[in-house]
Amino acid sequence: MKQNLKERIEKYKSELNNVTENIKNDLIDYFKNFDYECDHKDIEVTSIKSEEDINQIYASPGFYIILADTKFNDNECSFKHKNQTAIYRGHSYSTRKRISSHLANDTYNQNRKSREPNYTVCLKIEDGVNGININDPRYRDWSWTVIVHNMRNSNELIREQAELAFAGAFGKPCK
Numbered sequence: 770m771k772q773n774l775k776e777r778i779e780k781y782k783s784e785l786n787n788v789t790e791n792i793k794n795d796l797i798d799y800f801k802n803f804d805y806e807c808d809h810k811d812i813e814v815t816s817i818k819s820e821e822d823i824n825q826i827y828a829s830p831g832f833y834i835i836l837a838d839t840k841f842n843d844n845e846c847s848f849k850h851k852n853q854t855a856i857y858r859g860h861s862y863s864t865r866k867r868i869s870s871h872l873a874n875d876t877y878n879q880n881r882k883s884r885e886p887n888y889t890v891c892l893k894i895e896d897g898v899n900g901i902n903i904n905d906p907r908y909r910d911w912s913w914t915v916i917v918h919n920m921r922n923s924n925e926l927i928r929e930q931a932e933l934a935f936a937g938a939f940g941k942p943c944k
């Protein structure tokens with residue numbers, strides 16, 4: 770007896786759930802055991818002192834972590850690097866542009882070409898304010914770092930699992 774489309778869809782959903790769960794669990798192990806103090810070709814650690822520093826960041830597909838030295842009481846994330854704690858994590862096809870939308874939001878939106886994404890969900894330090902501008906006096910004295918895991922040749926599904934795995938390993942960052 771042949772399966773109808775509804776039965777196939779249920780089968781595919783189950784198979785896809787199993788695969789994504791396996792990917793996520795493998796990536797949880799990867800993140801828990803990754804040594805961020807050593808040099809790796811798979812990651813890039815960039816200290817961000819101004820919006821111009823964002824131009825140094827890896828531009829292709831990746832998973833990224835935004836860290837700051839400012840403490841937030843609602844941050845459940847335990848991931849720390851040097852004296853900073855992760856406050857945001859995400860993934861993108863174009864990592865540099867995505868990070869720009871978080872940390873140099875006005876500049877990103879002013880320079881965004883019509884074919885580029887209009888990101889509506891960005892780092893929120895203040896309630897109701899989507900994205901920040903680190904050159905703004907409120908954020909200029911903060912210490913910022915961005916860690917990017919290069920994920921060239923990945924697809925969105927794999928990058929989403931990296932995002933979920935990071936939260937599974939360290940807790941979800943607060944912003």
